[in-house]
Amino acid sequence: MSLRFAIVIAIVSLLPRPVFAQGNNHGPEQTLFRSANRERTAQGLPPLKWNNALAAAARQHALRLAQQDTLSHQFPGEPDLAGRxxxxxxxxxxxxxxIAEGPDAESIHEQWMKSPPHRRNLLDPQVDSVGISVAERNGALFAVEDFSLAGGALSLQDQEKVVAAQLQSRGLRLLNYTDDARRTCALDNGFAGNHRPSFVLHYATADLQELPDMLDQRIQTGRYHGAAIGACPSGSKFGSSMYRVAVLLYE
Incomplete structure (x- = not known):
């Protein structure tokens, strides 16, 4: 889905140079930030808020792109986007x-807007925050934009709704056993409640939109037809950037 907008001909051993725009209203990162919000405003969408944590994640990946002199959303040994x-x-x-490579920020933004998947990210009404970073190598700019819907204010019920939508899309019927699921979530393992499930999975995640592979594999067996979801506070064990969830599956 990524586009490489320029090809670096000369191959040298120079390390990539970060081009960070903090405190610089005219740097490439700020140019991309202003361009994104200009496009959103033109479409009647709220502007994106700058997020320093997203920018830090983008910075690490932009440096990898420049070091590898290639485009990828994940390199071997690197966490995926949610992990970063x-x-x-x-x-x-x-x-x-x-992600992109190009001669300047304006060209990169223009090409993103011409690419349907990149344009969708820029104009997604379901995101409200962005962090951007640019690294330079041999005169080429490697740019990363990380978008998110900030989740700090999500209630437990809202967290459960996100997971529930993923389960429903896989054909499972939602059961009204939320109290059981929330009590189960508070445990390190096992089940608590009155409606014993056939399968229980406890997990912590940074991305509620992605189900764990183990859960997906269980669902794909076709044995299970109902599910209950419970979210609970992540606490110090998992950290403030993680969500804690229990999913109960019923045959």
Missing amino acids: VAQAGARFSTIAEN
């Missing part, structure tokens, strides 16, 4: 990323 953003301390319920 969580490590940087951001909490979210939706996450997306644009």
